[in-house]
Amino acid sequence: MGYVTNYVDDILIFSRSFDQHMDHIDTVLNTLTSAGFTINARKCIFCKPEKKFLSRSQKRKINA
Numbered sequence: 612m613g614y615v616t617n618y619v620d621d622i623l624i625f626s627r628s629f630d631q632h633m634d635h636i637d638t639v640l641n642t643l644t645s646a647g648f649t650i651n652a653r654k655c656i657f658c659k660p661e662k663k664f665l666s667r668s669q670k671r672k673i674n675a
Contacts, residue, residue, distance in 0.1 A: 615639055632658060 614625045614635050624639055626632035636657065643650065 612639070612642075629658070 612635075616623045616625075622639065624632065624635045626635050640650065
């Protein structure tokens with residue numbers, strides 16, 4: 612999965628479009644749950660064009 616990066620318990624998903632992002636989220640969440648991991652939805656942030664990750668701003672242009 613070249614569109615995912617992680618550090619400890621944080622996962623960042625990069626996508627080029629909203630539709631692709633939804634597919635990527637689905638794939639990552641299915642992979643995690645299949646492996647027995649649980650996800651705390653209150654700690655999740657979805658579909659943001661920019662997010663600070665490891666003290667660096669991570670930007671990806673999302674074509675709507």
